Amino acid sequence: MFDTEEYMFFNPSPNYREMMILKIISKNSDTSQESLAKKVGIVPSMVNRYLKDFEDKDLIIKSGENRRRMSYQLTKNGQKRLQFLMVSYINEVSKLYTDTRDSFEELIKALKKHNLKNIFLYGAGVVGTIVLKVLNIEDINVLGFIDDSISKQGDKIHGIDILNPKEVDQFDYDAIIIASFRHSEEIKENALKEKLKNLFIFKIDENGNVSLNEEEII
Template sequence: MLNIQKYTFFNPSPNFREMMILKLISQENDISQETMAKKVGVVPSMINKYLKDFEENGNIIKSGENKRNMSYELTEAGKKRLQFLTLSFVDEVSELYTETKDSFKKVFQTLKKDNLQDILLYGAGVVGGIVLKVLKDENINIIGFLDDSSLKQED
């Protein structure tokens, strides 16, 4: 399961949260609302609202006498909804990846045109890390980073 806390830039949408909650239920029927809330990164009352909506829409069946022994089961409609949300998510991530890769295309073309295979990158921050990952896939050797920040410099 995707650890959303790792990605601080992207703000999860209701569809993303819905997908995550349905996925958690599909993996563990007796998961608590508190555990779901922690894994999704929301308060338990929001999980409760999603669960009520899921039940009203026929996506889950709840069973149990109280909160302490509650379990949830995805219905066929819930499984189809999870599949739809997952495919939509993968489609959007794929599109984002393609757009990002295309934005680096000019850089790759310049490096290859000039037959540069061993390069230094300026900027050892987040962007430099991304460029490092992308350029490794392009058979370009990053021999090091240059940065003005002494905090990012090593011997």
């Protein structure tokens, strides 16, 4: 399960919270309400409401002398409910991945059409990181990132080096893809000043579909 704090467009739903609480209890029956609240990202009073609802629906059995020594056990109904929620979650995540990949379909087709297998991504930012993940799945070799920011040069993103533009000529590459939407023109100008060749630029339409400007810049 992904950490929702990393995703600004995804707020946890009641079903997701329910699944998280049941999953945590299934692994540790002695977990406290405070611990549950911290892991799920809600206040303890909301956890208490979920637990009360679980009891009413025969999803958990609660035992203990007081709140500090309370333990929880999933019933058979609770185990079935957790399994249902997990399957539903996996189904939706897989659909999200499929929809995301479809957004990059034209980009992937263009790379394969031009037989671009060894590439650099110019722009070590959010866009570049997203594209790296997609290209890794498609078995396209990203040799490295290029970035004009001195503070980023020498660092890594997911194990991939971030290079100074002047370092690129020592590599044998098929293309440099400008991995930015907002700063693509500025990056293009810098790349041309450094006499970098085989440059391609990303485009994105109003539907969120990503493609490659197939007009090569010499």
